[in-house]
Amino acid sequence: MSEVAATGISVLLVDDHPIVRQGYRRVLESQGDLHVVAEADNAAEAYGAFKAHDPDVVVLDISMPGASGLEAIRNIRARSPRARILVFTMHNEAVLVKAAFGAGASGFVTKSSEPSAVVHAIRSVARGERAMSDDIAHVLAADSLSPTGSVLDQLGEREIEILRQFAGGATTEQIATHLNLSVKTVQNYHYLIKSKTGARTDAQLVRLAATCGLTRI
Amino acid sequence: MSEVAATGISVLLVDDHPIVRQGYRRVLESQGDLHVVAEADNAAEAYGAFKAHDPDVVVLDISMPGASGLEAIRNIRARSPRARILVFTMHNEAVLVKAAFGAGASGFVTKSSEPSAVVHAIRSVARGERAMSDDIAHVLAADSLSPTGSVLDQLGEREIEILRQFAGGATTEQIATHLNLSVKTVQNYHYLIKSKTGARTDAQLVRLAATCGLTRI
DNA sequence: TGCAGCTCGGGCAAATTTCCCGAGCCGGAT
DNA sequence: ATCCGGCTCGGGAAATTTGCCCGAGCTGCA
Numbered sequence: 485m486s487e488v489a490a491t492g493i494s495v496l497l498v499d500d501h502p503i504v505r506q507g508y509r510r511v512l513e514s515q516g517d518l519h520v521v522a523e524a525d526n527a528a529e530a531y532g533a534f535k536a537h538d539p540d541v542v543v544l545d546i547s548m549p550g551a552s553g554l555e556a557i558r559n560i561r562a563r564s565p566r567a568r569i570l571v572f573t574m575h576n577e578a579v580l581v582k583a584a585f586g587a588g589a590s591g592f593v594t595k596s597s598e599p600s601a602v603v604h605a606i607r608s609v610a611r612g613e614r615a616m617s618d619d620i621a622h623v624l625a626a627d628s629l630s631p632t633g634s635v636l637d638q639l640g641e642r643e644i645e646i647l648r649q650f651a652g653g654a655t656t657e658q659i660a661t662h663l664n665l666s667v668k669t670v671q672n673y674h675y676l677i678k679s680k681t682g683a684r685t686d687a688q689l690v691r692l693a694a695t696c697g698l699t700r701i
Numbered sequence: 702m703s704e705v706a707a708t709g710i711s712v713l714l715v716d717d718h719p720i721v722r723q724g725y726r727r728v729l730e731s732q733g734d735l736h737v738v739a740e741a742d743n744a745a746e747a748y749g750a751f752k753a754h755d756p757d758v759v760v761l762d763i764s765m766p767g768a769s770g771l772e773a774i775r776n777i778r779a780r781s782p783r784a785r786i787l788v789f790t791m792h793n794e795a796v797l798v799k800a801a802f803g804a805g806a807s808g809f810v811t812k813s814s815e816p817s818a819v820v821h822a823i824r825s826v827a828r829g830e831r832a833m834s835d836d837i838a839h840v841l842a843a844d845s846l847s848p849t850g851s852v853l854d855q856l857g858e859r860e861i862e863i864l865r866q867f868a869g870g871a872t873t874e875q876i877a878t879h880l881n882l883s884v885k886t887v888q889n890y891h892y893l894i895k896s897k898t899g900a901r902t903d904a905q906l907v908r909l910a911a912t913c914g915l916t917r918i
Numbered sequence: 919t920g921c922a923g924c925t926c927g928g929g930c931a932a933a934t935t936t937c938c939c940g941a942g943c944c945g946g947a948t
Numbered sequence: 949a950t951c952c953g954g955c956t957c958g959g960g961a962a963a964t965t966t967g968c969c970c971g972a973g974c975t976g977c978a
Contacts, residue, residue, distance in 0.1 A: 501791065501812035503819050507724015510731075574718065595718035602720050640955055653905040656934085667934095669957055675936060686903035688870040694911075694918045701911040701918055857924055873965085886926050892967060 492517040493610045496537060498530040498556070499523075499545040508543070515603050527556035534560050534567070540610050542569045546584075554587045554641065561588035568609040572602065577697045578623050581616075583641060591615035636696050638680050644698070646673045650686075651693035709734040710827045713756040715747040715773070716740075716789075725760070732820050744773035751777050751784070757827050759786045763801070771804045778805035785826040789819065793840050798833075808832035855897050861915070863890045867903075868910035 495512060497520050499505045505523050512518040522537045524530040534542060542560060546553025553571070560567045570591040571584045581592050590609040593602055597617040608615040616624075636644060642663075649659045660670045683689040693699045712729060714737050716722045722740050729735040739754045741747040751759060759777060763770025770788070777784050787808040788801045798809050807826040810819055814834040825832035833841070856864065859880075866876045873891070877884045900906040910916045 503728060503814065503816040504721060504724060504812055506816050507721060507726075507728050509724075510727035511720060511724050514727075595721055597720065599720040599723050642956065650902075651904055653902055653908060655902055665956095666958060668959075671935070672937095672958070673956090674934095678935095679937095685867075685870050685872060687868050687907045690904045690907040691870060691918050701908050859925065882925095883927060885928070888965065889927070890925090891965090896967085 492519050493541055493606065494519050494521045494537070494539040495606065496521065496530070496533055496539040496542045497523045498525070498527075498533075498542065500525050504545070511599055512543075512603065512606070518603065518606060527553060527559075530556045531559045531563075535563065538564070540568060541606050542567065543572050543606065544569055544589075545572050546575070546580075554583055557584065557587040557589055568612070570605055570609050570615065576619055576623050581620055581624055583644075592620050593617040594619055636698070639677065643673055643677050643680070646670060647677050647689065647693050648698045650674065651690045651699040709736050710758055710823065711736050711738045711754070711756040712823065713738065713747070713750055713754060713759045714740045715742070715744075715750075715759060716762040717742050721762075728816055729760075729820065729823070735820065735823060744770060744776075747773045748776045748780075752780065755781070757785060758823050759784065760789050760823065761786055761806075762789050763792075763797075771800055774801065774804040774806055785829070787822055787826050787832065793836055798837055798841055809837050810834040811836055856894065860890055860894050860897070863887060864894050864906065864910055865915045867891065868907045868916040 495518055497505055497508055509520045512520055521539050522533040524533045557569050568590045571589045572593050574595045576594050584592055591605050593605045594617050601617055605615040656667055656670050660667045694701050712735055714722050714725055726737045738756050739750040741750045774786055785807045788806045789810050791812045793811050801809055808822050810822045811834050818834055822832040873887050877887045911918050
């Protein structure tokens with residue numbers, strides 16, 4: 485329970501829901517060795533808070549579709565490669581998990597995990613180890629056994645993100661705003677995704693996204 | 702701050718994420734007058750826990766869309782009409798909100814609300830009042846400016862048929878051909894269906910059709 | 919008889935989609 | 949060092965669709 489220095493582990497909490505954040509804080513701080521030194525409620529703030537507090541571990545909830553979560557991971561790691569980032573989200577799609585690790589995350593834990601598993605993961609990544617919850621391990625394992633060139637493999641990160649939000653019901657303008665892009669660019673991606681996947685209709689696109697686990701219905 | 706009996710308010714927490722649940726518990730219990738008497742992590746358990754503990758307020762996270770959250774609300778209310786249920790979720794679609802209230806919820810609060818707004822809402826519903834967070838009020842207000850009604854019941858035969866084919870991935874021309882209609886008419890139906898259901902996007906339409914069992918994915 | 923609602927389509931301005939294009943960036947191959 | 953290819957980002961312009969209004973014929977119902 486205390487493989488860590490007497491000073492404990494400092495944590496930066498990133499989540500866009502205030503009350504959720506406050507809940508995590510209480511759970512983590514009740515552990516004794518975990519100290520939440522800062523909170524942030526979006527990717528931009530996350531980077532600022534990281535620079536300001538240099539925490540041992542960043543617990544990052546990219547709950548909203550990947551959004552700029554991957555970007556935040558890259559930004560933080562670009563600044564300090566020793567940063568330990570634990571992604572903590574309700575999503576469990578293999579694409580997302582691989583993207584997160586690819587971006588430099590040290591761990592990936594779903595919210596369906598037991599609290600004890602989460603704090604254990606935090607301690608693990610603080611020690612420099614890689615960590616993931618059991619369900620994520622299963623998802624990755626299953627995924628690695630299927631040589632199925634999923635349709636999603638032909639799509640870039642941006643394209644997947646936009647497809648996810650679109651399939652989730654978001655408007656073109658909403659997506660543009662969320663991702664800070666021009667409406668025109670989102671429209672172009674929309675078209676590009678359709679031609680890449682061969683979908684002739686928005687409805688087909690949604691079904692595609694659903695069958696690929698990009699969105700649930 | 703204490704319009705409630707000295708015994709305080711007993712709460713049943715329902716959320717499918719253990720750590721989130723534990724976080725809420727801590728936030729609520731730090732209030733003094735709120736006591737979490739039980740937790741559940743799915744709709745079925747929620748009903749059992751309600752029967753066993755008869756809490757003043759059920760705080761229910763129907764995180765998955767449609768899902769069985771509404772069913773849980775109905776079950777609980779069928780058993781005890783005086784039950785107070787506060788829906789607490791990250792979703793803010795008007796359809797969902799109306800469905801929740803229609804099923805018997807007393808309040809609807811999004812996770813982007815301040816923690817204080819959440820505990821305030823709990824106290825409100827405990828007093829028998831209706832409660833909702835500001836963002837939900839805005840969504841409902843905007844929505845109510847075009848009286849939509851429930852959902853599929855307001856659609857005519859033709860409309861349902863066209864929605865089914867559309868959600869199945871059919872092109873406007875294909876639908877027109879299949880039904881022997883002019884493209885223009887199909888377009889008009891498309892538009893009509895959107896305005897009737899309140900869907901702003903084709904993707905939302907597909908999701909709607911799917912949750913209504915009109916199409917499989 | 920008259921109202922109400924579904925079905926079917928026309929019209930037309932506004933918005934979006936569809937393609938095609940170039941530019942910057944980066945990583946990998948030569 | 950250089951080129952190539954892919955991703956990202958947007959402009960432009962024609963084609964299409966949307967959004968919203970309209971009228972007409974049909975039904976069932978009061």
